[in-house]
Amino acid sequence: MTITLIILGLIALVWIGLYLSPVHRSTFTEPLDADAGEGALDGTQPPVTLIAPARNESAVLPRTVPTYCRQEYTRLRVLIVDDQSDDTTPTVLTELSRVHPELIHMRTTERPAGWMGKSWAVASGVTFARGLPSVALDTTPEQAAEEIYCFTDADCAFHPRALATAVRVMREQNADMLSVLPHMVLGHWSEKIGLPALLTTLGMVFPLGSVNNPASSIALAAGGFILIRRSAYEKVGGHESVRSHIVEDVQLARRAKSMGVRLHTRLTRNLVTTHMYEDWNDLWEGLAKNAYAGMDYQPRKFWVGLIVGMMVAVLPPVYMVATLIWVIAAPSPAGWTALALSAAIVAAQAAIHARTIRHMGLPLYHAVLMPVSIALYQAIAASSAFQYHYRGGNLWKGRRVGGPAVTEPQPPG
Template sequence: MLLFFTAFSLLFLLSCAYRLRQVVAAIPALSPSPSENQSLSSHPPVAIIVPAYNEADNIATCLEAILESARFYPGSTSIWMVDDQSTDSTWTIAQTVQNSLTETDPPLHLVAGQDRPSDEIWVGKNWACAQAIDQQTAADHDSTYLLFVDADVRLEPEAIAAAIAQADTEAIDLLTCCPAIQCGCLAEWLVQPIIFTVILIGFDIRAVNDSKSESAFAAGPFMLFRRTAYDKIGGHRAVASEVVEDVELARRIKGAGLQLQFLAGASLISVRMYRSWADLWEGWTKNIYAGAQRNLFGTLSLAVMVLLLCTLPWLLLGGLGIKALLLDWDKWDGLILALLGLALMAQVDLRRIGGRASGMTARYWWLSGLGGLAVAAIALASIIKTETGWGWTWRGRPLQTVHQNPLD
């Protein structure tokens, strides 16, 4: 029995590594391309929108990086930071950045977020983004592109120019990127590499980038819309009640017959999504089940998948060790040990392949067993939270109002 499960675990890991290698190889890269920038007959104007809620730790470095990237871009830029009624010093810090600008810097507009309409359902950053668009539209009607950047994102100087060049030369209506995922604590190293590996395996980016396919996916930290396409699908107002608004916006782009492109942007864009286990737990339990369109079978399959990929080989290795201590070492145990060694090497290979798109190294790969348990627990908790509304929050704000009756 131990030999059977070991062989199954190895074959499953190898098949997933093969699929991941194909997917990653097919993701186009967003990279600095002076030749493309020079080939543009003009440099279309772009408005950069930054929704922020309790981002005191991030907002200064985020805005400074955006300003540097905007300076690098030859075209007209404007930056709109919306403080979604933060209870920390986000607004004060943003004002400090604004006051430090010179006349030659791109304009930085600060928008004080208003109360959400009492007769409408708005969740997440949708209300903040909608307010920014209203303000930007009233002040600046000629922006060809709208770039939405999360406050925990850091742009390299060439990022905006490279994205505009790619979108403009290839007539892309929504360009979105997988940034480099930064990890700074144990919880992040446990969970982030596994979740992004599973996302890459589950979402075939070749289909996402195929205009003939209905498959759609987007990464909320960096989304560049052609303004006409954004208006056509109704923008963030059309997805006001969607918790995972980035994927829903991508689906609407595809549904409208518009062009979606998902790129690997790790060389120009980075993000540290969560800084503690509590933040990580709240964020991913908010997103996973909702992002799967509340597909119970799909989310349970994800939990099983990560246990098979990450935890099973370590359980089998522990079982083999216990057997060797308590029972005799028989002729098959050497083969089982060798197969388990190959399975663990396949886990390292998965980390390395996924890292080509996400920027994460194979560091701490040996924590995969515990990481698999953590991700499976997150997936199950996401189902419970989303269906019941119990503890389903983002930054402490409840999300259960999305459903009239959470228990339906």
């Protein structure tokens, strides 16, 4: 009985403390949205090279690529990297380049051993871009030295002022690397159940108040939108330094911050948007690709995360029902205390998840579904670990990625 009260008390402290934490609250109270001002003026805009890898993205490219090419930003070059697509992506890119002359596209060569597909595609794009003429003919040598890379995903769409706003904030924050977590457009019911828990978990593990604090070692970036100064990118070793990682964006942020690169990360409601998954199977495959990778492929981290997540995030409604039955069957001070603690856990958990729900624009009742969402993600993580160890990696866009042979530590390049 005493042990039960201690466990419930500790779990309640975790949730209540997290809810009251200004570091966690700042994640959702300071989104970076497109501004209505002038942003970075034409005369002071540093040149930007936008690089987006695309594998079998023919369905989304006609929707997203025009948003890159129509930015209210003068010194911009757009490069789409075809990552060995076996659909009609090459044809779609050719057609788009006729409409948008500023669009450049290339196709990667075969991926070398030890590289993940996305990192290889981005690195290939960077190498290709360096051989192209200057972004703008009137760019001074000083401005050319300030070149910024913008990395995004082919399924992300930009607000017309996305780059102007982001570059302005990058300057205001004196940041070398700025990332925005794209706003997720939710369609299928599985997205509405599964994706909010992902954002809530990110907010708990990587609170942006800590990410944006240079004194903290916590780092987070989202591959859907990363601005990084060319000098900082070269300092950290580019994508070659994270070539064996599936979750290359987080690893790049960690490496950058550990090397003194000033990092700034924000949520957004309209700067960058993405519709990540089309249906249940697509969501399962997409989340499974990253789930075990996010645990660094370590069984210890997986099991600790599974058990702790189950106790702290999935079972609170069970605690509340069990303690309610307890006080009805045998009223006692201990029983009432346990019920009060269980109720506090459920309430604080729902209040924290409500921040995510509001940000994503879902009905508020979704806040009480966090245990269901976390349980779903844990099942996906278990599938991810199983596929890694027994299927040679997770399936993604028609190929196995992240198997042990690829993700073993690689020698320095």
